[in-house]
Amino acid sequence: MSSGFFLNTPALGPMYTGHQFVGWWINYIKYNNGRFFFNAEFNQQFLEVFRSGGRPMSGTPYAWMVELGCLCGPSKVTLFHFLKSGEDRRGGILNPTSAIGTFGGSQVNDKLQSFFSFTGCEIPLKPYTFLLGLYGAGNNSYADYGEPSYTNFVAYAGRVDYAVAANLNVWGSYMYALRQSNTLARIGQFNGFIGPTLSGVVPRAATSAITPVPNVPDNWLGWEMGFGIDWKLLEGLTFKCQFAYWQPGPWFKWAYVDQSSFVTTTVGGVTANINPNRDIDPLIGFQCSVLTEF
DSSP states (O other), X not given: OEEEEEEEOOOOOTTOSEEEEEEEEEEEEEEEOSSEEEEEEEEEEEEEEEETTSOOEEEOOEEEEEEEEEEETTEEEEEEEEEEOOOOOTXXXXXXXXXXXXXXXXOSXXXXXXXXXXXXXHHHHTTTOSHHHXXXXXXXXXXXXSSXXXXXXXXXXXXXXXXXXXXXXXXXXXXXXXOSOSSSOBTTOBXXXXXXXXXXXXXXXXXXXXXXXXXXXXXXXXXXXXXEEEEEEETTEEEXXXXXEEEEOTHHHHHXXXXXOOOOEEETTEEESOOTTOOOOOEEEEEEEEEEOO
């Protein structure tokens, strides 16, 4: 078991004038007695941004991972839970790039709840998901190095591995995924609609001066099931094959504009071309690869 606190005061860059405080509190624990194993990690940041001429921003974003399982002969059963916090928008719009705390009007919320840096979180998730990760945690959200960032993401997953032979493993996995924050995404936020009206011109962002765009009322991203084999052909040469089936959840019906339909929905006094009753087809993926190690 280990715990530590790290402090950093990075330069603010051209978007801010003032100073910034960032602290990381990192904790992790590991246990394995040969039959049962348990791994857990909890991370939290403490953020304070002071902007000359504008209101300060603060936040306590957090993330954790918990994995437990057991080994029984040729079988291994693993359960996994992951959470990474998302923004707290609360019916307005958060714009941390504004030096004076405004964007088309008064800032509604200056609370940051997304991690500034939490790289490598995709590694423990890889055994449980293929398509969700391929599509950037379901919403084209990628880190600078090209891996899915899993921002504003919650996952409950399980996996069963069975060693048919010493060099052949077959497995099956399941993941149930959600958005962590109920206040981050606006209805119709993606594919162009970012304001309270669809006027055909550049939409205005929601501020305290106009009607805030309502939040997406459902944060379920859907479920994914996968199957695969890992076949070690030679020393340093492994054949891998996996199949995945992902059924997107209703979050996508609300967050994305339905460009193929004229059906409109009114939420909180705001009308948008959103069809919350439309069907979303599942995504199916299949991948085979050969891993060579030197």
